[in-house]
Amino acid sequence: MIRVILPHxxxxxxxxxxxxxxxxxxxxxxxxxLDALEARYxxxxxxxxxxxxxxxxPFLRFFACEEDLSHExxxxxxxxxxxxxxxxxxxxxxxxxx
Amino acid sequence: MSxxxxxxxxxxxxxxxxxxxxxxxxxxxxxxxxxxxxxHVKGSAVDPNRVYASQSSxxxxxxxxxxxxxxxxxxxxxxxxxxxGVPGTHQxxxxxxxxxxxxxxxxxxxxxxxxxxxxxxxxxxALFRSxxxxxxxxxxSGLRGHGSGxxxxxxxxxxxLHTIILDPSDPGRIFIAISAAGxxxxxxxxxxxxxxxxxxxxxxxxxxxxxxxxxxxxxxxHPSRPGVLFMQKHWDVMRSDDxxxxxxxxxxxxxTDFGFVIDVHAHEPETVYVVPIKSDSEHYVPDGKLxxxxxxxxxxxxxxxxxxxxQANCYVNVLRDAMAVDSLDKCGVYFGTSGGQVYVSADxxxxxxxxxRDLPPVLSVEVQTLA
Numbered sequence: 001m002i003r004v005i006l007p008h009x010x011x012x013x014x015x016x017x018x019x020x021x022x023x024x025x026x027x028x029x030x031x032x033x034l035d036a037l038e039a040r041y042x043x044x045x046x047x048x049x050x051x052x053x054x055x056x057x058p059f060l061r062f063f064a065c066e067e068d069l070s071h072e073x074x075x076x077x078x079x080x081x082x083x084x085x086x087x088x089x090x091x092x093x094x095x096x097x098x
Numbered sequence: 099m100s101x102x103x104x105x106x107x108x109x110x111x112x113x114x115x116x117x118x119x120x121x122x123x124x125x126x127x128x129x130x131x132x133x134x135x136x137x138h139v140k141g142s143a144v145d146p147n148r149v150y151a152s153q154s155s156x157x158x159x160x161x162x163x164x165x166x167x168x169x170x171x172x173x174x175x176x177x178x179x180x181x182x183g184v185p186g187t188h189q190x191x192x193x194x195x196x197x198x199x200x201x202x203x204x205x206x207x208x209x210x211x212x213x214x215x216x217x218x219x220x221x222x223x224a225l226f227r228s229x230x231x232x233x234x235x236x237x238x239s240g241l242r243g244h245g246s247g248x249x250x251x252x253x254x255x256x257x258x259l260h261t262i263i264l265d266p267s268d269p270g271r272i273f274i275a276i277s278a279a280g281x282x283x284x285x286x287x288x289x290x291x292x293x294x295x296x297x298x299x300x301x302x303x304x305x306x307x308x309x310x311x312x313x314x315x316x317x318x319x320h321p322s323r324p325g326v327l328f329m330q331k332h333w334d335v336m337r338s339d340d341x342x343x344x345x346x347x348x349x350x351x352x353x354t355d356f357g358f359v360i361d362v363h364a365h366e367p368e369t370v371y372v373v374p375i376k377s378d379s380e381h382y383v384p385d386g387k388l389x390x391x392x393x394x395x396x397x398x399x400x401x402x403x404x405x406x407x408x409q410a411n412c413y414v415n416v417l418r419d420a421m422a423v424d425s426l427d428k429c430g431v432y433f434g435t436s437g438g439q440v441y442v443s444a445d446x447x448x449x450x451x452x453x454x455r456d457l458p459p460v461l462s463v464e465v466q467t468l469a
Contacts, residue, residue: 007158009155009158045178046160050159052178052180059156060157060158
């Protein structure tokens with residue numbers, strides 16, 4: 001079970017109260033977790049990564065275990081503490097703008 | 099009794115303002131999509147409860163929202179806007195080639211005959227259509243591909259397709275406008291297009307009379323006379339009596355002919371409204387006075403409408419999609435400002451009152467007249 005914490009506006013958009021808990025088949029990666037997230041919440045498609053290029057949107061970042069995973073390969077295994085559910089994968093928006 | 103429903107898009111959410119036909123007591127709901135930029139909200143003419151909204155954010159990109167109950171509840175529908183084929187390039191501000199990149203949806207125009215068909219005008223400029231209620235979108239790529247596309251340049255606000263006008267007398271005819279390319283028309287439902295900018299004169303571009311390259315801010319049409327168009331260009335208010343084949347200036351006695359909005363009275367096709375703005379470098383009303391100007395002669399002769407509007411220390415702007423008219427008798431006129439006010443006139447502009455004064459900056463105003 002993977003725990004995902006989304007920014008406020010995406011929780012509102014998807015009508016999510018708190019953390020999202022996802023079951024992901026195989027070895028979880030950023031790509032497979034986002035695939036599972038978007039499958040459960042289709043309204044999130046395009047809001048975290050571009051629908052065509054699959055690139056992370058520039059003002060969002062991925063953190064877990066106090067590490068920035070934003071520039072890791074989307075197919076790299078996630079940290080063991082994330083795959084075990086001990087730590088969440090955090091999608092965070094840049095603190096910028098108004 | 100008649101009702102009106104005013105759909106307001108702002109920098110930080112959407113608002114729905116409703117009143118009975120007197121248009122005096124207003125109910126305000128919102129913000130919907132709080133914190134998001136709502137460039138445009140518009141309802142279907144054939145099913146007024148079907149409403150579409152363009153929701154966007156610098157963080158999370160573009161969403162399209164759809165309501166089936168007049169804006170009370172919403173569902174996110176399709177937001178995948180993929181240019182047809184290899185997008186190619188247009189010109190960047192410095193004249194160098196720049197790839198076409200989707201940024202946002204500026205304008206949503208529901209079909210006049212089918213609530214599930216809706217057009218989207220996007221930045222970088224292109225026209226898309228959905229025939230399944232917004233679930234999927236296809237580009238009408240004949241517009242970008244008609245020939246002049248590689249020469250289009252963005253205006254200061256981006257290269258946006260901001261105006262879509264459907265001809266009620268001819269399903270094949272659509273008018274669109276792009277900043278800063280100009281106006282275009284199709285007569286075959288969007289397959290082929292041609293520029294309709296003859297008569298426009300823009301002193302700030304290399305060829306002031308060029309076929310494309312004009313910064314058209316908005317175009318309006320009265321549905322009973324679809325061949326007559328009124329245009330607020332960057333500078334100049336223009337009129338065409340031949341569906342855009344040629345234009346003549348009708349700025350007349352306006353205090354400044356820069357501006358963004360233009361609209362036509364619901365029952366008087368020769369009565370036109372604009373809100374003059376001081377200049378392209380000072381985007382607010384001149385002399386600290388918020389004045390709507392009305393022409394009852396199809397242009398050239400304009401009168402200032404001031405009753406109920408601030409006439410001192412006012413420095414707001416009124417953006418291109420932020421004016422609308424209802425179809426009651428007397429015609430209601432509505433506009434929203436960069437200061438967050440939405441004004442209504444229930445007497446065709448003779449007098450005005452603020453419906454709300456303190457919304458986020460208003461990007462768009464549309465109105466539905468409900469039986």
